[in-house]
Amino acid sequence: MNPRVLVVDDDDGIRFLYQKELSQAGYPVEGAASGSEAIEKFSRGSFGLVVLDIEIPDMSGLEILSRLREIAPETPIILNTAYSTYKLDFQSWLADAYLVKSSDMEPLKRKIRELTESP
């Protein structure tokens, strides 16, 4: 069974799109629209992977990344953002992957597969 994926993005359209696309690919998906909601859901439930936007209204995505790492260091996290510049921010290096948002979902799904499949 595929692991559950937590999609953290304040844009409803993105969350909806990812939910549809990843569900079709066989991944159970839950969405979070803010940093606090993401941390709360991540603390309660067991997620196999997190897709995390960086520009979140109540909290920086990089800060959320650090908090999630403290809670479950082994859970893969993909930074998925409209900004390519954060790639240079060393905090983003805590993530397992960095992908710029695109209408072509294949690179994201490929990366999710890579990170969730057992070695």
Add this chain to the structure above:
Amino acid sequence: MDTTNLKHHDGHVLIDPVVEEGLDSIGVGLFRLNETGHLTRFNHNAALVLGVDENTGWDDRHISRVDRLLGSGLGENYTDIIDNDSGFVRRDLRCTNSHGCYVELDLCCIPVKDGPDRQPGVLGILYNTQGRAGHSDEPAYLRGQLRILTDVAAALSSSQELKQILKVILIGATASQGVGFNRAFLFLYDENTDKLSGHLAFGPSSAEDAAGIWRDLDAMRLSLGEMLDPEQGGGDDHVDPITGLIADLSISLGNDSLLSSVCRGGTWVNLETTSEMDPVTRDFADRLGTRELALVPMISKGKLQGLLAADNLITGQPIRDEAVRLLQILADQAAVAMERARLYDAQRERSDELERINRLLAESQDQMIKFEKMSIIGELTAAIAHELRNPLTIVGGFANLMLKSDASDEQRQYLNIISSETQRAESVLDQVLDFSKASRSDNRAIDFSRLVEQNLGLLLGQLHSQNPDMVLSLASEKLSVFGNGDQLSHAVYQFLKLVAEDLIPPGSAEVRTESRNGRAVLWIKINCPEETRDRITGLLQRILKDNRTSQRLTILVAGETIRYHGGDFGLAIGDDSIPSFFVELPLAKESGNESTSTSGR
């Protein structure tokens, strides 16, 4: 000068023209006054002494006015001379004429009746006694010297130009109104090499030449002050041929020759025969073609500035010590003026340098404002691009999702259009974001050739499978441009990519950098087959002009980047009709033009 009336008296020749010329040459002045005491005729010497201008009318020149200069009392006695038919003689009249020359005169007047109507009048003779040998009147001689010094000092103090100062000293040395040497040679001292080098000389090259020069100078009738005035004759660029005698002459002072001791000791010498000379000084005299000469050092504040050598080769007159002493005084003044001129030049150079730096600062400030504006534009475009990214992702993402569902063929056609257009828009966003990211990096000096080399290498790596034939030739010197390295790199890459992907096949390209007119230039010469040249040229023109082509945005961004850096780009067609694409940027500093070739394939 009209001397008609002087030549006839009572039907006889009064003054023979040959005699008159002879009188002129020995400094005797002749003049005639009419019955009312007005000056009607005069020869050159009389004009000189009386201070009247020969070229203008003289109707208003009454003896009473003219005699104010002489102070002879002729005006007061004029009626008596005519009425009583008596002569009038005054000796040792001393005055300074209107040309500023001090003269001592004997004056002799006799009543005459001449001309067709036997008009009564007075014939006057002026005899300049100052030319008598021995300077029996020492104060007068000293006043003459003082006048020379005053004129030369005035000329030196009014000029800051070294060239003019050197002319003043040479005119002062050689003019008959000055010290009166036949020839004078000026040498400048170079402290670094401890050598004198020949610079400029004044004087005739032969007796024939001398006759012509001195006759012309006499005809000009200039005072020394006038000769030294750059506006009146002391400012022309004429160089006497005798300068050629010393032009390539370099004299080392590192020996114990008389020349060296004059320069080091700071004291003039008057060498009356070559037997007094050591070999070095004798060679020097031989070079000038003279056996007697005066050597005068030019020293200011203990520092040697140069050397004056003067002689009377043409006339053969002995060189008087008094003349050399006077020349030394002039040389001392000139040395001070030379040092002042050099300081002035150094000051002016510093001032020019400061002005240049200020101008650069102002230009840099303008450039920084441009860069700052560009940075703001970059941030703005980035913000807009990010705002567009999510909607594009959602629209395109759902289009792709729907394509996987049971859509009709017509729906699939529409969805495919949405999907491909979304991808194109995303590609545009990537380019804009690359540009905006680049705009936030720092400005610095950039090696333009290196930047071209790096980007060409990157491009050739990425287009490995296409294997574009591009040969690189880089300027041998560093082409330093100032600006945002990331932006410029992005722009150059885009231009190279445009050529490599769309213009080269099936030909090749020469990529070359060079320095030209203060600009670093990148040339991309497209060696396409002759039959495709028009097509390539047309395509490039369309890309540069047509904003609907897909390449246009890339070129637009790259082009704006180049322009923001004060550069330009475009298409150039060579004499061989081969099209070249060029990019140019202002050089941060000057570079040469040589090139070396390397292969970039």
